[in-house]
Amino acid sequence: MxxxxxxxxxxxxxxxxxxxxxVTDCSSVQDPSRIIIAGGSITEIMYFIEAEEKIIGLxxxxxxxxxxxxxxxxxxVRNLSAEGVLSMMPSLVIGEDDMGPPSVIKQIMATSVxxxxxxxxxxxxxxxxxxxxxxxxxxxxxxxxxxxxKKIMPSVNQLHxxxxxxxxSDIKVMLILSMxxxxxxxxxxxxxxxGFIEMIGAKNIFDSFEGWKxxxxxxxxxxxxxxxxxxxxxxxxxxxxATITEHPIFAKTTAGRNxxxxxxxxxxxxxxGTRTIFSALNAAKTISK
Amino acid sequence: MLNGLDRxxxxxxxxQLIIFNVLILVLILTMIVGISKGSFDFSxxxxxTGNLTTLEEEVLVNIRFPRVLLAAVVGAAxxxxxxxxxxxxxxxLADPGLIGVSAGAALGAxxxxxxxxxxxPDFLFTPYLLPLxxxxxxxxxxxxxxxxxxxxxxxGMTYMLLAGIAINALAGVGIGILTYISDDAELRGLTFWxxxxxxxxxxxxxxxxxxxxxxxxxxxxxxxRKLDLLQLGEPEAYRLGVDIKxxxxxxxxxxxxxxxxxxxxxxxxxxxxxVVPHLVRLFGGVxxxxxxxxxxxTGAILMVNADLLSRILIQPAELPVGLITSAxxxxxxxxxxxxxxxx
Numbered sequence: 001m002x003x004x005x006x007x008x009x010x011x012x013x014x015x016x017x018x019x020x021x022x023v024t025d026c027s028s029v030q031d032p033s034r035i036i037i038a039g040g041s042i043t044e045i046m047y048f049i050e051a052e053e054k055i056i057g058l059x060x061x062x063x064x065x066x067x068x069x070x071x072x073x074x075x076x077v078r079n080l081s082a083e084g085v086l087s088m089m090p091s092l093v094i095g096e097d098d099m100g101p102p103s104v105i106k107q108i109m110a111t112s113v114x115x116x117x118x119x120x121x122x123x124x125x126x127x128x129x130x131x132x133x134x135x136x137x138x139x140x141x142x143x144x145x146x147x148x149x150k151k152i153m154p155s156v157n158q159l160h161x162x163x164x165x166x167x168x169s170d171i172k173v174m175l176i177l178s179m180x181x182x183x184x185x186x187x188x189x190x191x192x193x194x195g196f197i198e199m200i201g202a203k204n205i206f207d208s209f210e211g212w213k214x215x216x217x218x219x220x221x222x223x224x225x226x227x228x229x230x231x232x233x234x235x236x237x238x239x240x241x242a243t244i245t246e247h248p249i250f251a252k253t254t255a256g257r258n259x260x261x262x263x264x265x266x267x268x269x270x271x272x273g274t275r276t277i278f279s280a281l282n283a284a285k286t287i288s289k
Numbered sequence: 290m291l292n293g294l295d296r297x298x299x300x301x302x303x304x305q306l307i308i309f310n311v312l313i314l315v316l317i318l319t320m321i322v323g324i325s326k327g328s329f330d331f332s333x334x335x336x337x338t339g340n341l342t343t344l345e346e347e348v349l350v351n352i353r354f355p356r357v358l359l360a361a362v363v364g365a366a367x368x369x370x371x372x373x374x375x376x377x378x379x380x381x382l383a384d385p386g387l388i389g390v391s392a393g394a395a396l397g398a399x400x401x402x403x404x405x406x407x408x409x410p411d412f413l414f415t416p417y418l419l420p421l422x423x424x425x426x427x428x429x430x431x432x433x434x435x436x437x438x439x440x441x442x443x444x445g446m447t448y449m450l451l452a453g454i455a456i457n458a459l460a461g462v463g464i465g466i467l468t469y470i471s472d473d474a475e476l477r478g479l480t481f482w483x484x485x486x487x488x489x490x491x492x493x494x495x496x497x498x499x500x501x502x503x504x505x506x507x508x509x510x511x512x513x514r515k516l517d518l519l520q521l522g523e524p525e526a527y528r529l530g531v532d533i534k535x536x537x538x539x540x541x542x543x544x545x546x547x548x549x550x551x552x553x554x555x556x557x558x559x560x561x562x563x564v565v566p567h568l569v570r571l572f573g574g575v576x577x578x579x580x581x582x583x584x585x586x587t588g589a590i591l592m593v594n595a596d597l598l599s600r601i602l603i604q605p606a607e608l609p610v611g612l613i614t615s616a617x618x619x620x621x622x623x624x625x626x627x628x629x630x631x632x
Contacts, residue, residue, distance in 0.1 A: 061472075076469075178478035180402045180419055182556060183488025183607050185477055209606045214481050216488060217352045218329035219605030221344065231474070243418070248491055252347055266474060 026133035038095035041273030122195020163201030200284035231266035364592025371562030384563035389456030397426020427549030484609030485558035560618030
C-alpha cells in the first residue's frame, strides 16, 4: 500500500508519458481478482459471462443489471479520481475509450495496478469482439468462447439476416436522444446511435453531419422518417417518452402517423454491451414488418 | 394609449422618427425573408395563390411562422429590457442577465431536464413542464428581487447589482450540481438549452407568451420620460418628481417578467440585450422614448436574422441561436469600445 501511494505521488509530480495505444489491447493480466469497471457495457458483459464476483467497484454508467447498485461507485467515467480508484485496492481497471481524464489514466497506469482500455466499434461484430476482449483480459477465454457460441452468435446471425433484408427495402430512420425545451437532438454519423441504426439495416436520415446535433422541425418533416428510435433511460416512465411521441412535429411524418416509435432502454440501445444485440434484433424485426 | 402615442411623437426628433419608421419596414421585410426560407424547400408565394400542398402549408403555418414570430418577440423583449436596465442602473454594462432572472429560469429548466424523471408525477409530463419550471425559477428570483427593492431608498442601485451577482452565483451552483449528476442524454439537452433555440415551439405554447411580452413592452414604454430624468442622477430625478422606488420596482418587475418568459421558451440567448441598446444609441441618440422603442425593433430584427442563420447555415442540423448572437455581438461590442478609445 505504502509503495503504491508513493508511486502515485511520484507520478502526480513527475508527469509520466505513456502512449494510450499501449493499453488498448486485450492481453491478459496477471491478477484479475479485484476488478474496477468504468463503463456500463463492460459491466453488462461481466454479468453476462457470469464473472461478476470479481468486481469490486463500478462507475455511475454501470446501472444494469439491478444488482450493480450494491457496489461502491467510483464516480463518472470521464471524470475519475486516481486516489479514489486506487483506495479500493483493485488489481485491474477496465474501461472504454471514454474513460478519463487522461491525466488520471496516466496516474493509474504508473502504479502497479493493471489498466486496460477495451476498443469499441459500433457494430454487432464489434460487440462480439468486445466480449472476447474482456474474456482475454480476465483470462477466461474458454468460458467466453462458449458463452458467445451458445448465447450470442445465434442472435447475431439472426440480426445480420434481418438487417440484410431491411437494407434492400431502404427504411428511413432517425434516433432522438433528447427533446426538452429545444429542437430535437438526433444522432448524426460517428455516434453510437448511427451505429445502432446501421446494425438494424436502416438508413439514418441525418447522415449529412457528424455527432449529436439539434435539427430543425422542418428538416424532420422534409426527410420524413419511417421509424423513430427513442432511447429512454427510464422504461417505466413511459410518459416522459409520450412528450416526444405526441409532439405535433411528428404527426406530419410517416413514423408519427403510423405510431412507428421504437422505444428501449438507453443503455440497451446505445451502450454496445450484450443487451444492444438483443435490442437491435428486436428493432430490426419491428422495422422489417 | 392615444395619449401615450402623442407623447411618443412629441419627444422624439425627426431623425429618430425616420429611424423608427425604417426599422419597422426592415422588421417586416426580415420577417418575410425569415418565413420564406428554411430547410423545407417551397415557395411561400404559393400560399397566397392556394397552391401549397397540405404538408407545405402545415410546415409554414404551424412550424415556421410561430418560430419567426417568437424570435421577433423574444429579440424585442431582451433588447428592451437591456435598454431599460442600462437606463435604470446608468451603467452601460447592464443586461437582462444582470439581475439574475435568466439564471433563475436556467436553474428551473435544468431541474426539469435532469430531475423530472425522478421527481414529477406522470401526469405532469407535457411540453409545458420545462417552460413552467423555468418560469417558477425566475418567479423565485423575482420575489427575492421584490424583497430587496422594497427595502432600499433611492440610493440602493449598487446593492441591486450586487444582489444580481449573488443570485447568478447561487443559480450557477445549482446548475453545476445538476450537471454533475446528469447522464449523457440529459447533459446534452442541458448544453443545447443553455445555447438557446427557437425550435420545438408550438402555437399553444407561444401565444400566451407573445401576449404577455407584447403588453409588457407597451406598458414599459410609458416610463421613458422618467428614465430620461433619471440620467441626471437619482437625487436630481427625485427632486424633479420621479418616484424612484416605484420606477425601479416597475422596471425590474417588467424586465423580470419578459426575460423570464423569453428564457423559459428559448433557453439562454446571449449578448442581444447588451449590444442592441448601444447600437441604437449610436445611430439616433439617448432619448429613452426613441431608445426603448427602437431597441425593441432592432432586437426583433437581429433575432429573426440570427434564427434564420441558425436554421439554414448547416441544414438539416441547427446551430444554437445563442452562438450566432454572441458571435455577431461580441466583435461589434469590441469595435464600439475601440471607437470610444479614439474619441
